[in-house]
Amino acid sequence: MKGMNKNKTLIMAALWVALAGTLLAQPLPGTGPTRSSIKPWLKNALGELAALKTTNDLKVVSKRITLSYIDPTRATQLLALHGYTIGKAEEPVDHTKLPVVISLPGTTFHETIPKPEDKFPQTETDPMNELIVFHNENEPEQLSRLLDLLKRDVDKSARQIIIEAMILEISSTALEEMGVKWARSGNPTGSGFTDKTSTLTFGTLKYPSADEALNLATSGVFHGLNAQIKVLVREGKAEVLSRPSVLALNNRMAFINVSKEIPVANTTYAPGNNYQRTSFEMKKAGITLAVRPRASADGREVSMQINAKVTAQVPNEDVEVKQGANVVAKSPTISVREVKTTARVANNTPFIIGGL
Incomplete structure (x- = not known):
């Protein structure tokens, strides 16, 4: 019984301390912030927030995609059937139609075995069979959907057949x-x-x-x-x-x-x-x-x-x-x-x- 009375006394003391803290936290009449003091601070905060760039801003980036099996021209034709915008290498990209897919022009310096009487041609190491995709970096689903479509339905390998003749x-x-x-x-x-x-x-x-x-x-x-x-x-x-x-x-x-x-x-x-x-x-x-x-x-x-x-x-x-x-x-x-x-x-x- 004495232990229980002691616990009740401690609980009552804790409640009195909490109530006292609450009373001390209440602002005194006439000492709280006024409308005139809050308005300039809020105005500055809203201005700084408006100046920050949001994630919805348009940020156009490009990515080169190397095709494994299909020709770039045929790949762009199939992508056009799926509703993608196909651009031209000599024309600027329309940012309102992203993503835009462009077939990179091939190089003419890819011959490796010239005729014996000809000089060895210039060799260019730039990759061939490539597409370049312009997309909004803040919308990563644009690129991911395109890559998934290329892998699933467009850039597919053909079967191989062994033919033996006698x-x-x-x-x-x-x-x-x-x-x-x-x-x-x-x-x-x-x-x-x-x-x-x-x-x-x-x-x-x-x-x-x-x-x-x-x-x-x-x-x-x-x-x-x-x-x-x-x-x-x-x-x-x-x-x-x-x-x-x-x-x-x-x-x-x-x-x-x-x-x-x-x-x-x-x-x-x-x-x-x-x-x-x-x-x-x-x-x-x-x-x-x-x-x-x-x-x-x-x-x-x-x-x-x-x-x-x-x-x-x-x-x-x-x-x-x-x-x-x-x-x-x-x-x-x-x-x-x-x-x-x-x-x-x-x-x-x-x-x-x-x-x-």
Whole structure:
């Protein structure tokens, strides 16, 4: 009980001290600030506050953006479709239409391999494929939205497609001897058959001189029709001329050239059918293959535009240039066989072009 009375006494003392402090803090009548004393101070404070720059002020800054995959001209076209203002390098930026995107002009000093007879050109180290964006620094969302759009929908990498080709030369006699046997999957009609000999899968010919057969199957193409061709490479009835492969971007042209240069004579005659001189020009003979692949959205099929061309020197058909009884020069006869087509094949499926 004595402890409780002591605590009550301390609490009452604390309350009296607090009340006394409150009474002392009250201004005495007639001693508080008047309107005349507050007005000049408030006026000065408002003036200083108005002089300070606010975060809503326009502050135009620029940022250079390096594109990884797309061309700057195409990038600005796509950004224009999304509502962005596209400026020109030779015109000033309109600050009322921020952000403004401008394609930086490319440099002409970017050639690295000149012709042997030319001097090495000036090399400029300025980055290429760049955009410059003018935006309000006090509104960072302008730049962030643009960068997100570029990364998500505009500056995207194209797919890469590996194209492997095998070029075979087969004589017509050997082709008749070995035969081309057609067989339909499921219920075949006719006398088709399947040979179970050792096969060599298209695209994996490792040892052409070995006693292996070549099996070309187009499973799933032409309603399950399979083409099986046996080629005995060791007997010399077929020859693998080339096995080129190329890595191409989706919807971009790839070109393969396996050829040699053949001198072709050009003869000039003076008036009166008199021989004057003979000059030579080089013409290429061999195999050229131009392919433009385009993968489907799901990656299961590839559509290809194909231009296959085979040029070769015809034996024993050279054109002779004579001066009297003497042969001055010979000009070879070159045969040209070409196929242009468009095809759609499944991924990892061979496509066969014959007759070249």
